[in-house]
Amino acid sequence: MEKLLQWVQDKNIKGYKIGIKDIVVENRVYLKCAYGCKDFGKRLNCPPHTINIEEFQKMLKEYNSGIVLIDKVKISEEEDIMKVWEEVRKKSFHKMIEMERQAFKEGYHFAHLLRAGSCNECTECGNFCIKPHMRRFSPEAVGINLSQTLKNINISIDYSKLNEITLVGILLLD
Numbered sequence: 001m002e003k004l005l006q007w008v009q010d011k012n013i014k015g016y017k018i019g020i021k022d023i024v025v026e027n028r029v030y031l032k033c034a035y036g037c038k039d040f041g042k043r044l045n046c047p048p049h050t051i052n053i054e055e056f057q058k059m060l061k062e063y064n065s066g067i068v069l070i071d072k073v074k075i076s077e078e079e080d081i082m083k084v085w086e087e088v089r090k091k092s093f094h095k096m097i098e099m100e101r102q103a104f105k106e107g108y109h110f111a112h113l114l115r116a117g118s119c120n121e122c123t124e125c126g127n128f129c130i131k132p133h134m135r136r137f138s139p140e141a142v143g144i145n146l147s148q149t150l151k152n153i154n155i156s157i158d159y160s161k162l163n164e165i166t167l168v169g170i171l172l173l174d
């Protein structure tokens, strides 16, 4: 785990160890996706295309630990945050998925990344995912209450900053 945390740090991402019991899964998180998110039903890594919350809860119990990945990206206050978000999200995902691969090499053969945000590897999703090796759900898409989960490990994030985008992923390890 220490080697992996060092690897994460070298990529300019902060990594925090988390126990599986500190990852909070709640049915109500689905409401946030279904009523309010523009990508609901459109992206194949988003509900209702994801595994359901109950199934995820069972799978989560089979994991041993995890690393919360926090990638903070500075942007100019003049930039259109929605445009920048597309690019920043893609770049950050590529770094985080590399960490999943690294974890596999380190012997965590069930390492699985929950990525930040909806997938934008392709311009749009069709009926089937054309890059399934890149398809990863976000924590929220499988019911993780991210705010409470972060509080449980004493992390608080200020999402109101206009000059910074914070991306949060979780790398499940076993």
Ligand code: SF4
Pocket (backbone or CB within 6 Å): 043, 044, 045, 119, 120, 121, 122, 123, 124, 125, 126, 128, 129, 130, 131, 132, 134, 135
């Ligand atoms: S890889 Fe492409 S098709 Fe698959 S979920 Fe992502 S954007 Fe959609």
